[in-house]
Amino acid sequence: MDADAFSVEAAGVRQHESAWRRLRRNWSVRIGGSVLVLLVAIALAAPLLGTVDPTLFDAGSRDLRPGMTGQITTLDGDTIPHRFLMGSDSFGRDIYSRVIYGARVSLSVGLLVALLALAFGISAGLGAGYLRWLDGVLMRFMDGLMAIPGILVAIALVALWRGSLTTVVIAIAIPEIPRVTRLVRSLVLSIREEPYVEAAVSLGTPTWKIMFGHILPNTIAPLIVQGTYICASAILLESILSFLGVGLPPDIPTWGNIMAEGRVQFNEYPHNVFFPGLFLAVTVLAVNILGDGLRDTLDPKMARRV
Amino acid sequence: MISFRRIAVLAAAFAAMGASPGAFAQGKVLRVVPHSNLSILDPIWTTAYMSRNHGYMIYDTLFGTDAKARIKPQMVDTWTMSKDGKTWTFKLRTGLAFHDGAPVTSEDVVASLKRWGRRDALGQQLMTFVEEMETPAPDTFVLKLKEPCGFVLEALGKPSSNVPFIMPKRVAETDPFKQIDDYTGSGPYIFKKDEFKPGDRAVYIKNTKYVPRKEPASGTTGGKRVYVDRVEWNLALRDPQSQVNALAKGEVDILERPAFESYGQLKEIKGVEVFNRDPMGFQYMCRFNALHPPFDKAAVRRAALAAFRQEAFLQAQVGVKEYYHTCPSMFTCNTPYATTAGSEIMAKSNMRKARELLKASGYDGTPVVLMKPTDLAAIQKLPDVAAQLMRQAGFKVDLQAMDWQTLVSRRAKKDPPSQGGWNMFCTAWVAPDIWSPLSNAALDTKGEKASWFGWPDDPKIEQLKAQFARELDLGKRKKLAAEIQAEAFAYGTHAPLGEYINPVALRTGITGLVVGPGDFYWNVKKN
Amino acid sequence: MYKFIARRLLSTIPVLVIVAVLVFLLLRLTPGDPAAILAGDAASRDQIAQIRISLGLDKPIIVQFGIWVSHILRGDLGESFYFKIKVTDLIAQRLEPTLALASFTLVIAVLVSVPLGVIAAWRFGGWFDRALMGFSVLGFSIPVFVLAYILIWIVSLKLGWLPVQGYKRIGDGFWPFLRHLILPSITLSVIYIALIARVTRASMIEALGEDYIRTARAKGLPESRVLIAHALANAAVPIVTVIGIGVALLIGGVVVTESVYAIPGLGRLTVDAVLARDFPTIQGVILFFSFVYVVVNLLIDLSYVIFDPRIRY
């Protein structure tokens, strides 16, 4: 008699295979994930990939086209011949090394911004979703923050606080916080109405345990998805800040800085913009594709929305 | 459904919003991309070069400086100096009129000089000699001095900021510490106030009533003849690549200061030429802060000097071979006081020697705080080169990027680098500012009392400079200058890094650009 | 309905107040002394102190805020340190190009993206849908300025079709006005198209899954009518909403686009002001943009009344 209950609803059961397996089967996740893993590997292994110190230059080797050979003088004063795989910039720096090392900065910016925005957003969102007295004040504040176009906040903050990794990350993260907060809050508000949370209440589970044991874990999937989008837009925004001259100091090799410096002679030496631009676009694309894949597999409800 | 009538109404509303008087420009328009933004329209209130250039468009001057640095009369027709040298009488030439039609009178001149005399450094000095300014006739004014003064004409014909421009009396009576808001001048162009949008554009139209002098134009002197109907300064076009593109497409006529990186492209473009109107050009230098370690020691400064190969700086910063040359002199090369004295340490720059010097100096590894401006393309690569060369020599370098505004306020601080001070920065000078030991601010070695930042303390230089000032013989002066330079290199006041020019780029067919220390737009023809 | 409108109007007040507080704090709590900047290079300590007093910077911060707000309420945003004119005048001067660029972009974006999104949703999972999704992800991934350079290089320099830079007032003739706007607008619209097409597609897919679509089909209506009268009409609210939210994106894009194309609009003004540390202008522009953003989204919220009768209470 009971066995029949199995078969009748077996159709429903089949579709709920484990999230991990669905992830691995999803093409977006596969493509975006592998490209990203590759980029991270490149960033980590930068010194091993035939690069030189990305800040080193030799004016005699300036404006070389990709593949040409020139020379580089090391900090020890030795002059060594060097093949400029992606050409050199108007200083005579090796674009290839700068792009490879730039991956470290750009990826860190993306990751740190996402983590920072999520950390603050989650705290604020949990607070607003669970503490009624905090909700009104906090959400009005977030509404206000959200009304200021993010890029303006970022530009103003970086320009006024002077560019450094910390300030750039903070400045890009701040405008993202209200969005995360809103998301977390709405998730908390809807999850706390779920019967399994009510069941936990009636089981005598203390509030903090419900918050961290029942509610937070169920917000993770949409938050990971949101995190990837924040990461992608942060990498992009960093390059825009650099382009406008309010990003990280120009001697730090970020993709945005390489492009910002190369744009002066874009028509003549497009490789200065092309290679970092390509890496940037591929990275952002990979993160976005990964985000789409994660959303489709982890958070089908949201998938229908955007 | 949106009806056509509604679209028409919308379009009309749009048109009404966009329409501005005189927008339908007639005749020849010269479209110029100036080197910077024009934000202040009072050339007496500020020393900004853009405001000076604006002044030359709409005002005229009593005297001017020609291409060979000689003072020539401009608004003045004739002048006399009394025997005792204490009374100067000037007669204005005929036909001078302001844009509103009123004739230029001596009262306007006196009021203008008074205001200038409150703001300009040289003007202030002149005013200490002036006892009285009189206006015996509308075309005559008289300077009565307390004692004879040798630089009356030099002051009145001063080519660069602040220039004693002649304004109408009512304007010149504005508080010198407030900006004027009436831009009536008597110069070759008339300012279109209604079309001026800071950060967008400034427009000048030909002053058809202007009477030029007979002589050919030279520097700020001679006949300021106008061959175009309208000059538009494009203040919005700041992106270097866009500037080149716009010039290539003929959307603008002149780029005042193309980025060095752009010359390679500019020379390739058909219909575009490059022209240098400031032959003496600029000199680069890096300045040490002698107050704080590690550059409080001459030996350390000299180690840096030994590391600084001028070619490295020039090649990275300028790049275009024909636009730069190394110059071992602290005084502009190819000018009277140029010398090689004491320059061996740089002229024969040698990294091995730099390392030895640094080791011998007892350098303890204190990082050099090197300030880098991020928004001045003409000098922003120098600090990077300096940093790399110094690192190669064994220095520790803390390269700090900031905008020029910040750099300027920070370089004035005498605090230690750890408390918001600094060790080093790089900059560029126009030739006339440094071509003599007296004008070269970097050679002010009065220690903390020195007028320029870095505060080197070398009484010997000061003593030689005093001698130089009193010496009248050119040969002896040259010798003194050489001695001064040798001592300066030995002390390590600063590192001269070579010289460069920054020619304008213009469309073929634009001719007649005036050579001189500013960007002037009379005499320019457009085909 | 009037209650809804009144409530929505009143609810923008706290938002604007908080915007004002944030903009004020943003700049007042950053390092750098406005007085020193205003005083210029050669100012003495006394002069700076003098300027501090004249700017009211010596007063307690709360008093400064009060003064500042009272000025704003009187329509006075102060005088630009850098441009030396009233910030309100400055904004007025720079408004037209930005307005033209933004509205033109908006028109292009909506005209292109909504049909694309509708078709993609209709052919959900087909090649068109995949291509559009691919394009939209790509649109999010290319920095605006790189796109701008590529477009200029191809369209203006190689093909010579359009000007490379600049802005012509509509008073200078409609055709020059349009010619100068086309390229910047296309550049700017790419990301916007990507965004709106994505949302259109998603909300269309959701709408197409609703029961009333099945009802409409069961009535024997042709597909076009099902798509537009039923699905799109119901998907309108999220689409219109994202157009409003996208205004923030547009403002960000304007800042970059105007810099590349040398358009003397508010975006350029922002960059110039920031680089010059022109505090009153930065505050003014951010405040203005935020105000526009709030108003646009207010209007969009009010437009729900048209799109969704359920809101009319």
Place this chain on the structure above:
Amino acid sequence: MSAVLEVRDLSVALPAGGDRRRAVERVSFNVERGEIVCLVGESGSGKSVIAQALMGLLPPALPVTGGSILLEGEDVVKLRPERLRELRATRMSMVFQEPMTALNPVMTCGAQIDEVLRQHTRLAPGERRAKILDIVHEVALPDPERIVASYPHQLSGGQRQRIVIAMALVLEPVLLIADEPTTALDVTTQAQILKLIQELQARHGMGVLFITHDFGVVAEIAHRVAVLRLGEMVELGAKIEVLMRPQHFYTRMLIAAVPKVHPQGRSADASAPLVLETRGLSKTYVDRGWFSGRRAVNAADDVTLEVRRGQTLGIVGESGSGKSTVARCIVRLIDPSGGQIRLGGEDIATRSRAALRPLRRKVQIVFQDPYRSLNPRRTVGEAIIEGPRNYGLSRREALERARRLMELVRMDPGVLNRYPHQFSGGQRQRICIARALAMEPELLIADEAVSALDVSVQAQVLALFEEIRARLNLAMLFITHDLRVAAQVCDYVAVMSHGRIVEQGPALQVFGGPRHEYTRALFAAAPGRDFAFGAG
């Protein structure tokens, strides 16, 4: 009589990865003019797929792979899309399950009916309007003028369903397909809609294919019945034949599972100890907007009831009657605004959360939706031991208890480390019961706990509740909208309407002789109430 619809060997494929190869497997049946044929089956039986196939509305993922659908001789399967569109609404029409979502919310009802006329006729606007008002009048909607100008959200569910019916019938089709048209409606509304369909069918003489899972409805409306199981037709015949003498074991099982509408008549011991007692319990929701005035809604008003050990009190009511509010107040998921809740003599209505904690375990609740009642990220074992662990039981002991309880609810204790998504709805509901029982409660509340389940599963879970109550001597509060279910398990019944209890008493008494007018109306509306399923 001639067949308006002939379905022959219809097969519809399922996409790969489904639980079976075909959604519908070689199904054949006729619908004659003037006849109502009921398609009956549980969820997943393929009955709705058939309905959509008839209209040509199947999604591309579910293609017809064989057979034919002849509508007045024309094969719908082979028709060009244009012709198919012509037939819809003119020859065949459809009425859907969810009246709340079946209408376009941004179009007035009149415009939606008008669309049909504009699409399929060349009538002038005035004629169309007259026709619309006619049909709206015919489906017995009051004030047609106002209704036509209304948007769907301004109408009640029953009214909306009437609009859908009006839309379907305005062009007098020969075939009406009704896909569970009353399932989402309250029982009284359901009765009205069923009556309307019967009347209209009789008046217009069309064929009706009526799809339902509810044998009560079948008994009420059908002429003939077809029973579907997993896409196959297992039985087809006249109503009486199928309901009274089912041939197939599955049909027999289904019919046996239908709860009887008459209470079982257990003698309730009125002297058993009182577990729960509410006195004047009320809950008022106050909507205090910023700018709108106060609006108060009495969700529960002066509710007084008692539950004794070993006995079940059923609260019966339609949606919005406040029955769930009462349950949630008792568990203190929401705070009552007045009255007392006495649990074992102690009033918990106003206790603080902290003070409430020791008493929490005495009352446990099982919710309606088995899919949302378990945290998807926790194993069922974790779910069951959560409560006992909160009250200090060691993990080992708690797991031991969980295993015992799994056996009690007829589940394999070995599956404790699985996640909820690996179980069916019925199984999850068993797990929820185990979770509640793990607290060793004195009172178990079942809030519509079997409403979301198919009738066969429902019967099993009901039996389980009954067994547990008896075995553990529990007090139970059973909340349901379904009179049959209430009759099945309750010793006492309270009938609620608009937040108030209108009648309560022993089940036998209330069911046998309802005194309150509302109760009588409710009972009268229960479909198939006079039908003795399988009797004979």
